[in-house]
Amino acid sequence: MSLFRKVLFKIAVLIALALGGGLTTAWYMIEAGSRLSTRTFGPWVTWAAAGRPDADPYTRAHTARNGLLPLSSTLELTFRARTDSNSGRLSSACDYAVVMDEFEPAWWGLAVFDGQGRLIANAADRHAFSSSTAMREPDGRTVIALARDARPGNWLPGGRSNRIILVLTVQDAAWAAGVHSGGAPKSMPEILRTGCR
Amino acid sequence: MIRPYLQLSKRLLSQLLKQLLALIAIVRLLFPGWLRRRWQLVVASVLLIGIVHICATLAAPVFSSGHAYQLLRDKLPPNRMVVLPPQAPARQLLPYLPPDMLYAMCRYDLTGGPVAVTAVVADAGWALSLHSPRGGNYYVLPGQQQRRTEVSLLVVPSGPDAALIPRRESPTDSHIASPTLEGLIVVRGPLRGLAWAAETEATLRRATCTQVKR
Numbered sequence: 001m002s003l004f005r006k007v008l009f010k011i012a013v014l015i016a017l018a019l020g021g022g023l024t025t026a027w028y029m030i031e032a033g034s035r036l037s038t039r040t041f042g043p044w045v046t047w048a049a050a051g052r053p054d055a056d057p058y059t060r061a062h063t064a065r066n067g068l069l070p071l072s073s074t075l076e077l078t079f080r081a082r083t084d085s086n087s088g089r090l091s092s093a094c095d096y097a098v099v100m101d102e103f104e105p106a107w108w109g110l111a112v113f114d115g116q117g118r119l120i121a122n123a124a125d126r127h128a129f130s131s132s133t134a135m136r137e138p139d140g141r142t143v144i145a146l147a148r149d150a151r152p153g154n155w156l157p158g159g160r161s162n163r164i165i166l167v168l169t170v171q172d173a174a175w176a177a178g179v180h181s182g183g184a185p186k187s188m189p190e191i192l193r194t195g196c197r
Numbered sequence: 198m199i200r201p202y203l204q205l206s207k208r209l210l211s212q213l214l215k216q217l218l219a220l221i222a223i224v225r226l227l228f229p230g231w232l233r234r235r236w237q238l239v240v241a242s243v244l245l246i247g248i249v250h251i252c253a254t255l256a257a258p259v260f261s262s263g264h265a266y267q268l269l270r271d272k273l274p275p276n277r278m279v280v281l282p283p284q285a286p287a288r289q290l291l292p293y294l295p296p297d298m299l300y301a302m303c304r305y306d307l308t309g310g311p312v313a314v315t316a317v318v319a320d321a322g323w324a325l326s327l328h329s330p331r332g333g334n335y336y337v338l339p340g341q342q343q344r345r346t347e348v349s350l351l352v353v354p355s356g357p358d359a360a361l362i363p364r365r366e367s368p369t370d371s372h373i374a375s376p377t378l379e380g381l382i383v384v385r386g387p388l389r390g391l392a393w394a395a396e397t398e399a400t401l402r403r404a405t406c407t408q409v410k411r
Contacts, residue, residue, distance in 0.1 A: 010238065013238070014238065014241055014242060014245060015245075017242045017245070017246065018242060018245030018246050018248070018249050019249055021242070021246035021249070021250075022245070022246045022247070022248065022249025022250040022252075022253060023249060023250075023253055025246065025250050026249070026250045026253035026254045026257070027253075029250075029254065030254060030257055034212075035212070036212065051332070051333070051334040052333070052334070053329070053333035053334070053335050053376065055333070057254045057255055057258075058254060060257075060258045060331065060332070060333075061254055061255075061257035061258050061261075063258070063264070063265075063331075063332040064257060064258035064261040064263075064264040064331060064332060065257055065258075065261045065263065065264075066263070066292055066293070067263045067264055067265050067268050067291050067292050068265060068291065068292065068293060068332060069265040069291055069294065069328060069332060069381070069383070070332070070334065071324060071326050071334050071337050071339075072326075072334040072337050075324075075337055075339050076324075076339075078293075080293075106321045106341075106342060107321040107322040107387070109295050109297050109298075109322070109387070111295055111296055111297065113292075113293060116292065117292030117293040118286065118289060118292065119284065119285065119286045119289050119296055120286065121286040121287075125285070127284075127296040127297070128295060128296050128297035129297070130297050130322065130387055130389075131321075131322075132322065132387055132389040132390075133297065133388075133389055133390055165293075167293055167295070169295050171321070171322060171324070171339060173339065
């Protein structure tokens with residue numbers, strides 16, 4: 001192989017490596033996030049600077065690419081869970097209990113979406129519960145049953161979309177400040193798998 | 198645009214360095230002598246990967262066709278508050294947008310003058326928020342438990358655009374400087390069940406967004 005061809009080959013390899021490596025790592029950091037831009041509490045992941053005008057470039061790219069319209073994370077935090085508390089992927093083929101024990105921010109909402117962030121059609125036309133609509137247990141806990149078929153109490157239909165994502169929105173500036181200062185929230189909801197088909 | 202990157206740079210560099218050292222150790226273990234022969238290629242690759250990574254990350258919000266403002270632009274007339282129907286699978290406004298809320302939105306355009314906004318933020322979960330077209334939330338007024346707040350704002354341009362449009366002095370309005378000439382005003386109220394839906398909608402319908410002519 002002539003010297004010219006060798007140099008050309010090396011340049012081609014370099015460009016392929018740079019494009020492949022650069023685009024793949026950027027895509028990963030924008031879509032999945034990392035410890036630089038997200039905070040994780042059990043199965044719950046939040047983009048720590050979401051909505052803020054001074055957000056880091058990964059958070060801004062994540063917000064833009066996914067068509068999100070978050071409130072500033074200094075006031076409201078949005079957590080997403082793709083797995084249960086035992087790291088099993090959330091699936092509409094299984095039933096789950098989302099247990100909120102001593103979880104008392106000023107306002108919270110819990111919604112279920114499919115893997116692309118779309119609402120899941122169901123006969124009950126129910127997609128979410130919030131601190132205003134969920135019933136409490138006699139012991140003060142709130143338990144939300146995420147299941148395909150009807151359940152007594154706070155039933156959130158999981159539909160038949162296979163992969164599902166739970167989104168927990170917490171609106172409480174003091175609670176958010178606690179998370180931003182590096183501390184873990186006193187108590188985050190647990191996602192317990194109760195059965196599978 | 199670069200400033201947030203610089204804030205991240207310390208943590209980013211230490212993490213990247215750790216990962217790079219681990220990678221070098223693995224390559225040296227698996228292919229002894231290879232790194233010594235090809236070190237120029239490795240250094241050039243790492244540098245180029247870094248450059249492409251940073252360019253792709255910074256370009257993503259600029260060239261993304263799916264951000265919220267673009268998705269809502271066609272549904273919202275300029276400088277008019279619109280109460281949107283409750284979200285459902287067939288008529289979802291945006292991905293992952295909480296479905297247990299009713300939304301009133303206004304797409305503002307300050308080129309013809311400032312925009313006056315009035316709204317009621319009725320309780321916990323309610324919020325009035327102002328967003329730039331890239332999604333940055335530069336102003337938010339959250340609702341408080343059992344406390345009804347009537348809000349009156351005047352959205353005015355900031356920066357070099359401010360010189361183009363004269364500001365009106367008004368004793369009742371708070372002036373909020375918008376970083377861009379266009380953006381979104383969102384008033385949202387939680388749906389607390391069927392019995393309360395009409396009240397939530399009526400409160401949202403009281404929200405206004407009107408351009409103040411020069």
